[in-house]
Amino acid sequence: xxxxxxxxxxxxxxxxxxxxxxxxxxxxxxxxxxxxxxxxxxxxxxxxxxxxxxxxxxxxxxxxxxxxxxxxxxxxxxxxxxxxxxxxxxxxxx
Numbered sequence: 352x353x354x355x356x357x358x359x360x361x362x363x364x365x366x367x368x369x370x371x372x373x374x375x376x377x378x379x380x381x382x383x384x385x386x387x388x389x390x391x392x393x394x395x396x397x398x399x400x401x402x403x404x405x406x407x408x409x410x411x412x413x414x415x416x417x418x419x420x421x422x423x424x425x426x427x428x429x430x431x432x433x434x435x436x437x438x439x440x441x442x443x444x445x
Contacts, residue, residue: 378432385436399440405433 392399412429413422 381432382436382439385439389440400437408433 389399409426409429412425416422416425
């Protein structure tokens with residue numbers, strides 16, 4: 352019984368590690384695209400922040416969410432992503 356528990360736990364942790372790696376890869380891919388958007392907006396003298404875009408994004412992610420995370424949880428996660436992207440956008444080396 353104990354061995355079965357340990358094996359199941361180990362297997363679930365392997366799955367989580369793979370998902371975490373995928374999330375990191377996707378977040379970095381997103382950051383690369385954000386850097387491209389930053390350059391494009393700068394070339395066209397556009398502000399980096401777009402409140403309507405952010406509102407639309409939040410509406411979309413809530414619509415995509417099928418649980419088990421609550422919509423508020425998903426929104427908090429994306430707010431954190433956006434805050435970190437804003438820090439990245441301030442980096443003059445991008």
